[in-house]
Amino acid sequence: MGSTSLEHRVKELEKVCRSRGFPLTIQRRVVFEAIVERDDHPSADQILEQIKERVPDISRTTVYRILDTFVQLGLITKICHPRSVARFEPKTHQHHHLVCMHCEQIIDLEENRLNGIAFPDVSCHDFQITDYHIHFRGICSGCRSKAVGSELPP
Amino acid sequence: MGSTSLEHRVKELEKVCRSRGFPLTIQRRVVFEAIVERDDHPSADQILEQIKERVPDISRTTVYRILDTFVQLGLITKICHPRSVARFEPKTHQHHHLVCMHCEQIIDLEENRLNGIAFPDVSCHDFQITDYHIHFRGICSGCRSKAVGSELPP
DNA sequence: CTGCCTGCAAACGATTTGCACCAGC
DNA sequence: GCTGGTGCAAATCGTTTGCAGGCAG
Numbered sequence: 001m002g003s004t005s006l007e008h009r010v011k012e013l014e015k016v017c018r019s020r021g022f023p024l025t026i027q028r029r030v031v032f033e034a035i036v037e038r039d040d041h042p043s044a045d046q047i048l049e050q051i052k053e054r055v056p057d058i059s060r061t062t063v064y065r066i067l068d069t070f071v072q073l074g075l076i077t078k079i080c081h082p083r084s085v086a087r088f089e090p091k092t093h094q095h096h097h098l099v100c101m102h103c104e105q106i107i108d109l110e111e112n113r114l115n116g117i118a119f120p121d122v123s124c125h126d127f128q129i130t131d132y133h134i135h136f137r138g139i140c141s142g143c144r145s146k147a148v149g150s151e152l153p154p
Numbered sequence: 155m156g157s158t159s160l161e162h163r164v165k166e167l168e169k170v171c172r173s174r175g176f177p178l179t180i181q182r183r184v185v186f187e188a189i190v191e192r193d194d195h196p197s198a199d200q201i202l203e204q205i206k207e208r209v210p211d212i213s214r215t216t217v218y219r220i221l222d223t224f225v226q227l228g229l230i231t232k233i234c235h236p237r238s239v240a241r242f243e244p245k246t247h248q249h250h251h252l253v254c255m256h257c258e259q260i261i262d263l264e265e266n267r268l269n270g271i272a273f274p275d276v277s278c279h280d281f282q283i284t285d286y287h288i289h290f291r292g293i294c295s296g297c298r299s300k301a302v303g304s305e306l307p308p
Numbered sequence: 309c310t311g312c313c314t315g316c317a318a319a320c321g322a323t324t325t326g327c328a329c330c331a332g333c
Numbered sequence: 334g335c336t337g338g339t340g341c342a343a344a345t346c347g348t349t350t351g352c353a354g355g356c357a358g
Contacts (some may be wrong), residue, residue, distance in 0.1 A: 022177060023312065023357045044347085059315045064348060066313095070234075082225075082232040082240065085347060096274075098281045111274045119290070120250075120265045126295035127252045127261060133289045136273070141280035177332045179338060198323085213340045218323060220338095239322065312354075324345070331338075 001019050009036045010089065016073050030073070031066045041079055041087040041106045079106065081135075096134040102143035109136065163190045163244065170227050184209050185220045186229070195233055195241040195260045233287075250288040256297035263290065295296065 011030045014124045017024045034050045035042065042050070050062045067088055070076045079087045079097075084104040091108065094115050098107040167186045171178045188204045189196065196204070202217045221242055223229045232243045233251075238258040245262070248269050252261040273283045 015193070021312095021358095025313065025357070027314070051302075061349080062314055063315080064261075068348095077256070078236040080234050080236045086236065098276060098279060098283070100281070101284070107178045107279055109274060109276065114274060116163055117268070117271070117288075117321080120263060120268060122252060122263065125252060125261055126298075127254070127290075128298060129252070129290045129292040130296075131291055133291070134271075134286055135289060136276075136281075136283045136286045138281055138283040138285075144282060175337095177337065179332070180338070211340080215324080215341080216339055223322095310358095312357085313356105314353105316352090318350085318352105320347105322345105322347090325343085327341090329339085329341105329356070331336100333334105333336090 006036055008035065013075060016075060020073065022069070024072070027055065027058055027062050028066050028069075030058070032070065035067075035070075035076060035088060036090045038148060039090045039108075043085045043087050045085075047088070051092070094133070096133060096136065098136045098140070100136065100140035100143055101137055102139060105140050105142075109134075160187065160190055169231060170229060174227065176223070176227070181209065182218050182220050182223070183213055184212070184216060186224065189221075189224075189230060189242060193262075197239045197241050199239075201242070201266045211234045248285060248287070250290065252290045252292065252294070254294035254297055255291055256293060259294050259296075261294070263288075 020065050034047050046065050048060055071078050076088050076090050096109040098109055184205050188201050198217050202214055225232050230244050231243050250263040
């Protein structure tokens, strides 16, 4: 892993922007590199903090706008769950998540066995399923070790 | 279904409140009945609209606070996903969701086959899984029929 | 050149908070 | 009666929008 993957993803950004007629600005490139570089699920503000060193004049608005554009382009995914702000992740292939119910941390889970589940029969809803994603809820190691046992009903 | 189930759920509310020392106020009872009565996934404001007829003086703040309390008590679940406000559902047993990527509609999916998936081995993350929930993304019948085909990258 | 993109500041909408009053137990 | 709940209004916070100037193609 490392720069090879990063370069590859940046090439993808260039290709997608060009083919869709989206100008490839400095800001878009920097935001993209920032999110691809990390392996967690940063919020818009975390991305902003991360790139401020490189592009001090970038505005928070621009980061929000760019992330939104990337989601529309299918380059990144937006994740949202209760008690936390929107977060983004660079992965677009199928994978799943472990979500800590205490600290809201999200951990990626890559397990092929989980990718082969047959779509349920939803003909009665006339709904067309495209893909799926499993949310495993639980408690992460950090929160478990400092758990006091005064929350979380069964 | 019907009033029997409703009464049963209200009994559950009474029991839980009593056992945890939470006063059972009129407002809590009305909000709870409102959410149990419907079979969709209302937002806080939709609940407010629904109960304003019965309790005209109830404040929006109270509805938010009560819904939050119910979530903590494990009586309801909070659902959140990109591009929409927080929504709540009265079901607490395991089930899954069909989520329309266009209109953000959420449809419940009850299929036992999906409830027996073995938890993945997450020992390397030292994460303790409690339960899981599958998100099937796709397009609902309404949005599909009026689809124009200018969105949604592959 | 020309149009989309960016930065700024202000608007926005959902949710939260401080405080005085009121209701369950 | 005491404790926590409620209603109101104002604050907060993430996010979006309007507009003037700037840069990629």
